[in-house]
Amino acid sequence: MSISTERLYQRIKFYLNLLKKKIIYEDKEKFIITVEERVDDEPLVVTVVYLPPVWIHLRAKLIDGSEMEKLGGSKYIIYRELLKLSFRSAEFKFAIDDQSNIYITQDIHIAALTFDVFEEEYNAIPAAYKTFHKEIYPEMKNLAETQKIDIT
Amino acid sequence: MFGALAFEKVSRYLALLGKKMEIDREKRVIRVHEKLNEEEVIVEIQFSKNWVVTYVTLGSIKELPDNKKLKILEKLLLLNRNYAEVCFGIDDQYNVYCEEDTLLEALTLDVFLEEYNAVLIAFELWEKEIMPIIKSS
Numbered sequence: 001m002s003i004s005t006e007r008l009y010q011r012i013k014f015y016l017n018l019l020k021k022k023i024i025y026e027d028k029e030k031f032i033i034t035v036e037e038r039v040d041d042e043p044l045v046v047t048v049v050y051l052p053p054v055w056i057h058l059r060a061k062l063i064d065g066s067e068m069e070k071l072g073g074s075k076y077i078i079y080r081e082l083l084k085l086s087f088r089s090a091e092f093k094f095a096i097d098d099q100s101n102i103y104i105t106q107d108i109h110i111a112a113l114t115f116d117v118f119e120e121e122y123n124a125i126p127a128a129y130k131t132f133h134k135e136i137y138p139e140m141k142n143l144a145e146t147q148k149i150d151i152t
Numbered sequence: 153m154f155g156a157l158a159f160e161k162v163s164r165y166l167a168l169l170g171k172k173m174e175i176d177r178e179k180r181v182i183r184v185h186e187k188l189n190e191e192e193v194i195v196e197i198q199f200s201k202n203w204v205v206t207y208v209t210l211g212s213i214k215e216l217p218d219n220k221k222l223k224i225l226e227k228l229l230l231l232n233r234n235y236a237e238v239c240f241g242i243d244d245q246y247n248v249y250c251e252e253d254t255l256l257e258a259l260t261l262d263v264f265l266e267e268y269n270a271v272l273i274a275f276e277l278w279e280k281e282i283m284p285i286i287k288s289s
Contacts, residue, residue: 054266055236076222079229080242086232087241090203090253095233096226107236109266112258120255 039126058106065100091124104128207251208271210278214246237270250274
């Protein structure tokens with residue numbers, strides 16, 4: 001770890017400590033910090049990763065890909081709504097991985113890394129989780145019910 | 153007031169970068185003409201209370217069959233995950249955009265340029281990853 005990357009990593013950790021976040025895992029070699037959040041009494045794991053040289057990546061998994069796969073072709077309705085929300089809200093960027101897991105992600109360029117920016121981007125994660133559960137999850141439930149599928 | 157300052161800052165950044173642009177001071181919109189792979193691309197920049205919004209309109213997928221829409225929406229969400237700098241989104245009419253939002257308090261030339269270049273990268277990703285799906289039979 002070079003001095004500059006270590007300093008940046010420590011700065012991120014310092015910001016998380018200022019925000020009194022509960023760090024539950026840390027990998028100093030890979031620059032990964034995992035935080036346990038509570039949103040409306042539900043646990044939400046937020047991962048903060050420093051990706052040298054220039055990006056700080058924040059993410060939280062919203063839905064497991066196995067749930068999405070149960071929806072078959074109608075998952076396109078959920079993807080459509082996620083992309084609409086990504087467009088409508090400056091703070092939200094939704095994404096999926098190869099296993100169809102759905103994430104909310106935020107990226108901060110190191111040139112923009114100040115406490116105020118970090119706090120704003122970090123807070124967008126629980127806010128997106130709430131919005132997802134308010135606006136998109138009910139749609140998922142409806143689709144599952146129509147197809148007589150159980151989703152958690 | 154803050155937005156007006158951002159408008160002046162971004163106009164200056166673009167002038168320093170030698171961009172060909174139209175500035176609408178009344179509506180506080182800047183349109184930049186870029187040329188990528190011989191194609192003209194318009195990058196639009198708008199200003200809200202807290203944000204500088206830089207975006208490019210990539211095209212519409214409205215008329216495509218549902219199976220192609222699914223493939224494209226899936227691919228756009230995967231690209232959102234794989235590229236830190238890009239954020240694809242769609243509107244109610246199935247127009248696809250790449251939109252980058254910069255908090256006013258984070259607005260410096262370096263940050264703006266990173267966000268600006270991201271929409272150009274998104275255009276290239278659209279051409280390379282999405283257009284083949286649109287054109288496939």
